[in-house]
Amino acid sequence: xxxxxxxxxxxxxxxxxxxxxxxxxxxxxxxxxxxxxxxxxxxxxxxxxxxxxxxxxxxxxxxxxxxxxxxxxxxxxxxxxxxxxxxxxxxxxxxxxxxxxxxxxxxxxxxxxxxxxxxxxxxxxxxxxxxxxxxxxxxxxxxxxxxxxxxxxxxxxxxxxxxxxxxxxxxxxxxxxxxxxxxxxxxxxxxxxxxxxxxxxxxxxxxxxxxxxxxxxxxxxxxxxxxxxxxxxxxxxxxxxxxxxxxxxxxxxxxxxxxxxxxxxxxxxxxxxxxxxxxxxxxxxxxxxx
Numbered sequence: 598x599x600x601x602x603x604x605x606x607x608x609x610x611x612x613x614x615x616x617x618x619x620x621x622x623x624x625x626x627x628x629x630x631x632x633x634x635x636x637x638x639x640x641x642x643x644x645x646x647x648x649x650x651x652x653x654x655x656x657x658x659x660x661x662x663x664x665x666x667x668x669x670x671x672x673x674x675x676x677x678x679x680x681x682x683x684x685x686x687x688x689x690x691x692x693x694x695x696x697x698x699x700x701x702x703x704x705x706x707x708x709x710x711x712x713x714x715x716x717x718x719x720x721x722x723x724x725x726x727x728x729x730x731x732x733x734x735x736x737x738x739x740x741x742x743x744x745x746x747x748x749x750x751x752x753x754x755x756x757x758x759x760x761x762x763x764x765x766x767x768x769x770x771x772x773x774x775x776x777x778x779x780x781x782x783x784x785x786x787x788x789x790x791x792x793x794x795x796x797x798x799x800x801x802x803x804x805x806x807x808x809x810x811x812x813x814x815x816x817x818x819x820x821x822x823x824x825x826x827x828x829x830x831x832x833x834x835x836x837x838x839x840x841x842x843x844x845x846x847x848x849x850x851x852x853x854x855x856x857x858x859x860x861x862x863x864x865x866x867x868x869x870x871x872x873x874x875x876x877x878x879x880x881x882x883x884x885x886x887x
Contacts, residue, residue, distance in 0.1 A: 616647035619697040620690060620714070622707050624654045624673055626792050631660065631764050633701050635746040636753060638762035640699075641666045650693070652686065652710070663769045687713045699752050700725065703737060720752040784818040785810065789834060790827035800833045807834060854880045 619640055623633040630653055637649050648668040651661055655674040661667050673686045687710045690698070700711040700721035708727025711719050720733035728734045735751040750761035787807070791797045807819050821831035857865065872878035 616644040617696040618648045618650065618668075618693065619644075619699065620650045620652060620671075620693065620695045620716070622652045622698065622700040622702055622710065624652060624675070624702050624707055626654075627657055627660065628788070629701070630657045631766065632745050632749065633764075634661075634664075634766065635762045635764045636699060636701065636749050637664070637667060638765055639750065639757045640753060642762065643757045650695075652690070652707075660766060663767045663772075665767060683709070686710060690714050697756075700731075701749050701752065722748075722752070779818070779820065782816055782818055783814065784820060786820045786822050788822050790823040790830050797830075800830055803834045852879055 621633055621636055621640075623630050630651075633651075637651070640647070640649055645666075649666060650669045650671060651667055652671040652673060653661070655672050655676065658670045658672050661670050671686060671689060674682045683706055690710055691714055695714060695716045697718045698711050698714045698716040698720070700707050700719070702708075703722050703724045705726040708721065708725040708730070711721055711725075712727045712730035718733065719731045720735075721728055721731045722737040723734045724737050725731070725734075733752065733755065735748075737748055746761045746764060750757075750759065787803070789798065789800070789803045810817055810819060821834060823831060853865075854868065857868075868880050870878065870880070873880050
């Protein structure tokens with residue numbers, strides 16, 4: 598265990614003594630929870646003996662089901678009895694007596710949970726309507742050149758340093774086995790959809806990027822992933838980058854240069870170039886006298 602003491606902006610001293618336990622809050626969507634795992638990775642690297650809990654929205658708990666150092670997953674059901682369940686989860690968090698609560702969510706609901714948590718240290722973004730009740734708050738600026746994991750790292754940087762960890766998921770062996778046949782060669786996964794329409798890139802833009810990947814690495818497999826409702830988007834991208842060379846083959850026969858009649862096969866072979874074989878150049882005629 599460790600004891601870290603730092604000076605806050607207002608000049609008082611903040612400390613994490615033995616880090617009894619920590620709660621990471623991210624009740625947004627799947628991608629947000631995946632990025633939030635970087636905070637858990639960093640906290641664990643500094644406080645390896647301290648338990649870390651996660652609060653997520655119902656439906657995202659499977660992402661952390663096999664995580665080796667997430668002790669407990671608290672689940673907030675937003676779809677049924679949202680307010681009732683919010684108050685219930687706030688009471689549940691308070692009874693845990695966390696020393697540190699890290700709120701990566703920028704909306705009032707999670708801000709209320711943080712404010713009522715009773716934690717010694719409550720860190721979040723200043724955009725949260727309840728940030729006035731946080732002991733640590735940081736700006737969340739989009740477009741400043743930083744990745745989201747770097748913005749999230751701000752919230753724990755006083756205790757762990759500025760350098761963020763990378764997000765990481767821990768599928769079990771059964772889950773790995775289910776996809777093993779798709780991973781026998783280099784691959785990349787792309788999630789082109791978004792819950793928010795304003796964050797959805799046009800399909801033709803995705804198509805051009807996928808085409809670039811395939812052109813640069815022909816053996817690369819590209820998997821389009823997302824919710825069931827995003828299937829039409831993925832299908833349109835797949836069709837637009839369909840590789841017709843998988844169905845059609847062409848043979849290029851180089852044009853025979855003049856004055857080569859009577860040449861042996863070996864002599865003709867010496868004239869052939871790669872460019873001529875793919876049809877982008879002609880064979881150069883031999884010098885006079887052959």
